[in-house]
Amino acid sequence: MPTLDEVTNEVLQLAADHFKVPRQQLAPGDDFFKKLGIDSLQALSLLTKIENHFHIELPDYELQGVSDFRTLAARIHARL
């Protein structure tokens, strides 16, 4: 099973690809709403990419109250 750091890195790469920003501009502690200038609906659109990548199902509520990549990665890691 991948470590939390590995999952975090993969989430950062997926977000960079999905929202078309350079990977090096994103850090684990970044607030993705602010950093990517997205709203909650756009953030939800990333979940399907994450599900396909990690082969898990992630209910919408897992994004509730989450605004940084590290916490999101922890929620994914808990489901692997």
Place this chain on the structure above:
Amino acid sequence: MLNLREYSSLGAALRAALERWPNEICLIEADRERENLRLSYRQFKERALPFARALQSAGFTADTRAAIIMTNQSKWLISAYAIFYCGGVLVPLDYKLSAAEHLQLLAHSKTEFLIIEYYLWRAIAQAAQFRDLMARVVIVTEVPANAELHGAARWEEFGAGGEPEFVERKRSDWACIVYSSGTGGRPKGCVMTHDNYLEQCVALTSLFPFWPGVRYLSILPTNHAIDFMIGFIGPFICGATVVHLRTLRPEFIREAFTRYRITYITVVPMILKNLERGMRERFAALPPQRRRVLQAMIAIHRALTRRRPHVWMSRVLLRPIHQAFGGELRAIFVGGAFTEPSTLQFFYDLGIPVGNGYGLTEAGTVITLNDFKPFRADTVGKPLPGTEVRIVEPDANGIGEVAARGKTIMSHYLDDPEMTAATIVDGWLMTGDLGKLDASGHLQLFGRKKNMIVTAGGKNIYPEDIENAFADLPVKEFCVFAANYIWPQRSMTGEQLVLVARIDDSSLPAEELGAKIAEGNRRLPDFKRISAFLTWKRDFPRTASMKIKRDALAEEIRAAVDRASLIPV
């Protein structure tokens, strides 16, 4: 539809609907591409009555208060019907609130029964204030095997045999306590009567009828006044179908339109804007020839629908667009916040009228609604039948505070006579919003009088409610405002929250203060965050009981500085 004049309560009207259309489908629950459940009105009744019986066995009687905290799903509606059947008062809470906020509202509403999804129950059980929970019966849905239940019962095991007793209610009895928002010390629990809802339902369905075969896609939270009415009570009393989708991801919403051939949907402005953006991008990506043809068809369509919509003509002229929405969409409703006229016009020109309106939780669902006779993108429509609107103390341009009166206006705020007296004056609901009625009776909005904002996602945010997140800010004192409250603007969009920090010579430099505010922001959901701040060197004016006089402070700031002094966070 049922003749609602014959019924005295929501429970009685819903009971009659379940008898009237036993074989029609009332509810479909889907998750992504899977369909979890499809119930006829008869099957709905067969699920709800054992639940009602079990509630009564557990001591549920008339006027017992029961809260539902769930995402949109079948068990929400089944539970709500069972509560009304037993004569109870429903407390629909927003599932997006934090566990601490849920506990605060459960205590404020004196809820005795709670029906909740497992992931939300788990969060509540872990909260520091969990020991203060007063609810004596908790029923939890979607519980994983071997999960700790903290004294709650599983939904699947909560049912009882035998006929439950139907409990009659009068029109003036309480049906719901709905929290309009605001949990920072002074929750606003709007007490709504059965009469409020039944009258609202009559007025709404007179403008936008439902009938068996209509499919309503419910994605706005059902705890919200709009979805409760248009996504539950309205369709049910007309024999229509409600489709619940357990995800809000745009790709699955798009798919649901075609799979279920949706007739109506309600969205918040943020979703509508998102939909518009996607469609504009797709139009722009068309080959030049096809784009020109599409533009020509839209222009012809616009000319032909100037006076009123023509559903069938729109479906023929702009067939590919309507097919993408399932081919049977008649209207999109938008609510919760103000929608830009350009967005409304964009959809109208495509033959998808957007029923925009204006409302407050305190007024049931809506006060005004666009009736498309003719369509006016620059207004929020005309008062609902049975609702009166007047402009209080209009200025030279006819703009003043919007006040509303009618049978749909709430009874009062729960346990808060002072706030009730300030809000309902001589029978008129004072909305705190600024507007103007034009010659044809359409209402136009021009900003707010009150210190609050409404986000594009339909969330009402009161500045006082978020100040706790900044409690450790190293300044002498601070206060959060809606920027438009300090510097009024005749706009209902792009509203921002700003923090005013009282500093002195020993305070942190502005840059570091900005970083501290950003830190506080991280404790808040994205829609509640501070956008900018202002440093202020005078003590805040205070009342005799040492409360900040927000109106006086706003006035002082307005007189001294303008918006350009704000420092972005």
